[in-house]
Amino acid sequence: xxxxxxxxxxxxxxxxxxxxxxxxxxxxxxxxxxxxxxxxxxxxxxxxxxxxxxxxxxxxxxxxxxxxxxxxxxxxxxxxxxxxxxxxxxxxxxxxxxxxxxxxxxxxxxxxxxxxxxxxxxxxxxxxxxxxxxxxxxxxxxxxxxxxxxxxxxxxxxxxxxxxxxxxxxxxxxxxx
Numbered sequence: 001x002x003x004x005x006x007x008x009x010x011x012x013x014x015x016x017x018x019x020x021x022x023x024x025x026x027x028x029x030x031x032x033x034x035x036x037x038x039x040x041x042x043x044x045x046x047x048x049x050x051x052x053x054x055x056x057x058x059x060x061x062x063x064x065x066x067x068x069x070x071x072x073x074x075x076x077x078x079x080x081x082x083x084x085x086x087x088x089x090x091x092x093x094x095x096x097x098x099x100x101x102x103x104x105x106x107x108x109x110x111x112x113x114x115x116x117x118x119x120x121x122x123x124x125x126x127x128x129x130x131x132x133x134x135x136x137x138x139x140x141x142x143x144x145x146x147x148x149x150x151x152x153x154x155x156x157x158x159x160x161x162x163x164x165x166x167x168x169x170x171x172x173x174x175x176x177x
Contacts, residue, residue: 040083040171041072048072048085048169051133055089055167056107061100064090064162065151075177082177086168088145090152092159097139100163101125104137116174131173136166 072085093100113127124138170177
C-alpha cells in the first residue's frame, strides 16, 4: 500500500512538472505572460480600475467613452521587468480646447495628480500620482482607435471639443519603467 502512494505521488509530481514546463514553453513561444506573472498583471489591472474610478468628472465634462488597450501586458523594450495596464478615455466638453485642458488638469491636481518632471507641451500634459499611476492628457485630434469608436462618433455632434486621456497603471513604478 505504501508503494502505491509513493508511485502515485511521484507520478503526480512528474505530471505537474511536465505541464508547468510545457506551459512555460508555450508562453515563451507565443510571447504571452508566464503563469507566475498573472498575479502581477491582475494587480496592474485592479490598480487601473481603481485609478479610473477615482478620476474627477467636474461640471462641464462628460465621459464619452473608455477604450481598453487590450488588457495588461509586460513591457519588453527598455522596461522588460515592467507590467502595464492602460485605457483611453475621451471626455466631451463645450469649453474651448485649451480651457477644457486647463480645467481638467486643475481637477486632477485637486485629486493628488501632479505634473511630472518631463517636458510639458501647451496642448499635452504628463501627470503622475503615487508611484504607479500615470496619464497623458491632451487636446487636438484623437488616434485611430478613438476615431472609430461609436460612442465618440455620436458625441461629436454634442460637444465642441474633447479632452483625450491615456491612463496607465505601471508596476513596479513609473520611474523605473
